[in-house]
Amino acid sequence: MTQDEKIERHTISVLVDNEAGVLARVVGLFSGRGYNIESLTVGEVDQSEHTSRITVVTAGTPMVIEQIKAQLDRLVPVHKVMDLTVEANSVEREMALVKVAGTGERRVEALRLSDAFRARVIDTTHTSFVFEVTGTPSKIDAFIGLMRPLGLVDVSRTGVVAIARGPEAM
Amino acid sequence: MAAQELTGAEIVIKALVDQGVDTIFGYPGGAVLPIYDALFQQNKIRHILVRHEQGAVHAAEGYARSTGKPGVVLVTSGPGATNAVTGLTDALMDSIPIVCLTGQVATHLIGSDAFQEADTVGITRHCTKHNWLVKSAPELARVMHEAFYVATHGRPGPVVIDIPKDVQFQKAEYTVSPHITHRTYRPKVKGDIEKIKEAVDLIANAKKPMFYTGGGVINSGTVASQLLREFVRLTGYPVTSTLMGLGAYPASDKQWLGMLGMHGTYEANNAMHDCDVLINIGARFDDRVTGRLDAFSPGSKKIHVDIDASSINKNVHVDVPIIGDCAHVLEDMLRIWKSKARRPDKAALADWWKQIDLWRERKSLSYKTNDEVIKPQQAIQRLFEMTRGRETYITTEVGQHQMWAAQHFHFDEPNRWMTSGGLGTMGYGMPAAIGAQIAHPDALVVDIAGEASILMNMQELSTAVQFMLPIKIFILNNEYMGMVRQWQQLLHEGRYSHSYSDSLPDFVKLAEAYGATGIRAEKPSELDAALKKMIETPGPVMFDCRVDQLENCYPMIPSGAAHNEMILGDDADGASVSEEGKMLV
Numbered sequence: 001m002t003q004d005e006k007i008e009r010h011t012i013s014v015l016v017d018n019e020a021g022v023l024a025r026v027v028g029l030f031s032g033r034g035y036n037i038e039s040l041t042v043g044e045v046d047q048s049e050h051t052s053r054i055t056v057v058t059a060g061t062p063m064v065i066e067q068i069k070a071q072l073d074r075l076v077p078v079h080k081v082m083d084l085t086v087e088a089n090s091v092e093r094e095m096a097l098v099k100v101a102g103t104g105e106r107r108v109e110a111l112r113l114s115d116a117f118r119a120r121v122i123d124t125t126h127t128s129f130v131f132e133v134t135g136t137p138s139k140i141d142a143f144i145g146l147m148r149p150l151g152l153v154d155v156s157r158t159g160v161v162a163i164a165r166g167p168e169a170m
Numbered sequence: 171m172a173a174q175e176l177t178g179a180e181i182v183i184k185a186l187v188d189q190g191v192d193t194i195f196g197y198p199g200g201a202v203l204p205i206y207d208a209l210f211q212q213n214k215i216r217h218i219l220v221r222h223e224q225g226a227v228h229a230a231e232g233y234a235r236s237t238g239k240p241g242v243v244l245v246t247s248g249p250g251a252t253n254a255v256t257g258l259t260d261a262l263m264d265s266i267p268i269v270c271l272t273g274q275v276a277t278h279l280i281g282s283d284a285f286q287e288a289d290t291v292g293i294t295r296h297c298t299k300h301n302w303l304v305k306s307a308p309e310l311a312r313v314m315h316e317a318f319y320v321a322t323h324g325r326p327g328p329v330v331i332d333i334p335k336d337v338q339f340q341k342a343e344y345t346v347s348p349h350i351t352h353r354t355y356r357p358k359v360k361g362d363i364e365k366i367k368e369a370v371d372l373i374a375n376a377k378k379p380m381f382y383t384g385g386g387v388i389n390s391g392t393v394a395s396q397l398l399r400e401f402v403r404l405t406g407y408p409v410t411s412t413l414m415g416l417g418a419y420p421a422s423d424k425q426w427l428g429m430l431g432m433h434g435t436y437e438a439n440n441a442m443h444d445c446d447v448l449i450n451i452g453a454r455f456d457d458r459v460t461g462r463l464d465a466f467s468p469g470s471k472k473i474h475v476d477i478d479a480s481s482i483n484k485n486v487h488v489d490v491p492i493i494g495d496c497a498h499v500l501e502d503m504l505r506i507w508k509s510k511a512r513r514p515d516k517a518a519l520a521d522w523w524k525q526i527d528l529w530r531e532r533k534s535l536s537y538k539t540n541d542e543v544i545k546p547q548q549a550i551q552r553l554f555e556m557t558r559g560r561e562t563y564i565t566t567e568v569g570q571h572q573m574w575a576a577q578h579f580h581f582d583e584p585n586r587w588m589t590s591g592g593l594g595t596m597g598y599g600m601p602a603a604i605g606a607q608i609a610h611p612d613a614l615v616v617d618i619a620g621e622a623s624i625l626m627n628m629q630e631l632s633t634a635v636q637f638m639l640p641i642k643i644f645i646l647n648n649e650y651m652g653m654v655r656q657w658q659q660l661l662h663e664g665r666y667s668h669s670y671s672d673s674l675p676d677f678v679k680l681a682e683a684y685g686a687t688g689i690r691a692e693k694p695s696e697l698d699a700a701l702k703k704m705i706e707t708p709g710p711v712m713f714d715c716r717v718d719q720l721e722n723c724y725p726m727i728p729s730g731a732a733h734n735e736m737i738l739g740d741d742a743d744g745a746s747v748s749e750e751g752k753m754l755v
Contacts, residue, residue: 016354017354018351021291021292021295021303024292025295026294028295028296032296063487065481067480067484068485070478070479070480070482070484071480073479073480074325074478074479074480075300075325076299076300076320076352076354076355077354078354079298079353079354145377151276
């Protein structure tokens with residue numbers, strides 16, 4: 001019983017027809033049935049085929065995760081649903097833009113740490129940086145955590161995109 | 171051949187005709203005037219003018235469920251569409267194929283809070299299987315045909331096509347053939363053959379088997395009912411059904427245990443609880459059926475046949491899931507059963523039936539009559555007896571009368587029983603009866619109603635009178651919202667908060683005011699003659715049948731209880747509801 005009740009985090013890829021309202025259908029499904037969304041990204045992936053790919057990171061018991069996939073799969077404009085957490089070995093990345101303001105030693109420390117995270121400076125003034133950092137969500141969390149005492153003022157994150165390893169298409 | 175240019179409104183009509191639609195239910199308004207104009211200039215499609223858009227959808231549901239064909243609705247923008255929402259939600263919950271056309275303000279006005287503008291696709295996204303806003307006439311024919319495809323394939327359901335007024339005027343070629351292959355939506359109808367073999371093995375080796383069937387068998391078509399009958403008879407196993415599946419298996423058969431669930435029979439529920447192999451064909455483990463989930467059929471291996479993968483393992487974990495259409499899967503099951511020359515375990519089965527017969531002896535549907543007051547169960551039983559041998563269609567409203575109808579009116583054929591099961595929509599019955607009567611003009615169509623429910627869509631009596639539809643509205647009038655009152659008695663120490671039907675109209679005079687016939691019976695001695703009069707009177711009849719005001723609907727599984735913890739009657743002590751149970755609806 002306890003095994004069934006365990007909350008798992010899953011990354012699910014959904015290939016959809018890029019038609020009006022399709023994102024609302026997916027989001028509405030999650031809100032209407034009380035499922036969690038930890039992260040959601042969407043973008044057109046094939047212009048000629050009019051398909052978009054939605055990546056949802058969600059959490060729930062195994063029964064709920066199974067429900068989520070079945071519910072997504074029965075939406076009319078959905079081509080395919082893939083649970084990257086169980087069906088494939090996958091890689092996932094997120095990008096964040098992180099604004100840090102400060103002067104003196106704190107500013108130098110921020111720059112030094114950004115180097116360790118292979119973050120890029122994409123905007124700077126005498127009193128601020130905007131860093132672009134890419135990696136797993138936890139890497140980004142760590143970077144943001146380190147920036148907080150150094151003058152963190154603003155964060156914008158893309159949410160997770162993910163893809164299966166190996167030569168096969170979804 | 172070069173396609174002719176048609177207006178959007180003409181495309182709508184042509185697509186409907188090409189889909190074989192002969193009847194639509196609707197109500198005109200500003201944003202659908204061009205479609206109504208096109209309707210006026212043709213005679214292939216009959217339009218039934220309802221008195222409220224909710225009625226249009228329920229009527230279309232009655233039409234759809236009594237024929238197996240999709241029901242079609244035409245309403246205007248704004249309030250027309252929002253009034254249809256309850257009906258659409260009802261159809262979604264009960265898997266009824268409905269194509270609802272809504273007018274919309276002109277495309278350039280969308281988003282400007284124009285007169286009678288509502289975000290119809292936004293509002294109906296959650297209560298339809300799919301919906302479309304058609305922004306130009308060239309897309310219209312394709313969307314129309316796609317809509318019929320989506321509504322009727324896979325698990326059926328309602329769809330909405332929102333058509334702005336300028337699109338109805340715009341001209342385009344009508345080129346689409348009515349048979350389309352959908353880009354993304356291709357539901358699986360054939361079940362996985364390995365799973366079906368596994369299921370047949372389980373079924374054959376069962377000691378205490380139980381068939382639990384649902385609305386999916388009805389939706390799959392009459393073939394599915396035939397196959398179910400053949401398979402159940404071949405095995406000799408007991409069979410029960412949900413509210414939605416009544417009629418798929420004949421109630422007059424000895425293997426039939428009656429309906430299961432909250433107000434199901436003692437034998438059906440106990441057999442569900444004690445069985446060792448549960449064969450679910452086209453039902454969805456609804457909470458009204460399962461009772462307390464952790465005590466639901468605890469010792470059984472479960473087989474679940476459902477066309478909708480999201481129904482599998484939603485509420486109850488099953489051992490053998492089979493995703494497919496009931497008729498296809500039953501056909502495969504039968505074939506495998508026969509080819510492997512399977513035989514049930516006769517000795518075990520005989521013991522199982524012996525146990526079931528003991529449960530049957532409790533006669534859980536029994537009630538006591540007297541000379542003073544008509545018992546509601548008695549009224550339905552007499553209606554059933556007196557309509558035997560006729561082609562009869564029954565619709566209901568929602569509440570006690572609905573459960574009594576399910577218990578005491580016995581169906582031997584599918585598609586004869588129309589009730590709001592999932593959503594529980596009071597006001598469903600009369601418009602649904604109208605839809606069923608339109609589809610079956612010579613049949614007897616009876617709405618078994620309550621005095622509270624009937625008032626929710628009372629206006630539709632005017633529709634019945636206008637189209638000379640001889641529907642019979644059989645009101646079990648106990649002057650209470652009876653199910654609410656019953657729950658208040660059982661759960662809230664008899665504090666009957668706002669459940670008394672005060673200031674009721676005189677239903678006989680009301681019927682007459684509409685141009686229908688009104689009948690009343692107050693004593694058991696008057697019942698048969700009044701029923702005979704109702705059945706024989708041409709045209710719509712409203713029958714005010716005064717029944718015992720405080721009769722409760724039993725047997726009952728109280729909220730939060732298990733199948734083997736039924737209350738059989740008022741005199742049963744310890745019929746209590748747990749604190750957890752009170753939280754449940």
